[in-house]
Amino acid sequence: MNGSNKNLVVTILAIIGAIVVAGWVLKITFNLLGPLLLIAVGVLIYMMFFKKGAR
DSSP states (O other), rough: OHHHHHHHHHHHHHHHHHHHHHHHHHHHHHHHHHHHHHHHHHHHHHHHHHSSGGO
16 A cells, blocks of 8 residues: 555545544434423523513
8 A cells, every 4th residue: 555545545534433423413412402492491481581670
């Protein structure tokens, strides 16, 4: 194997690794999306109903 073939193999492995990592990040993000939305709605309701006197 010469230098250009090694660079090509490293590049292909890096791309595959990046796709795997991006897939894991998206999976974790979508698993946490539901609880985060519930927390956001709860905070919004709290601010709408209990912070009216502050305005």
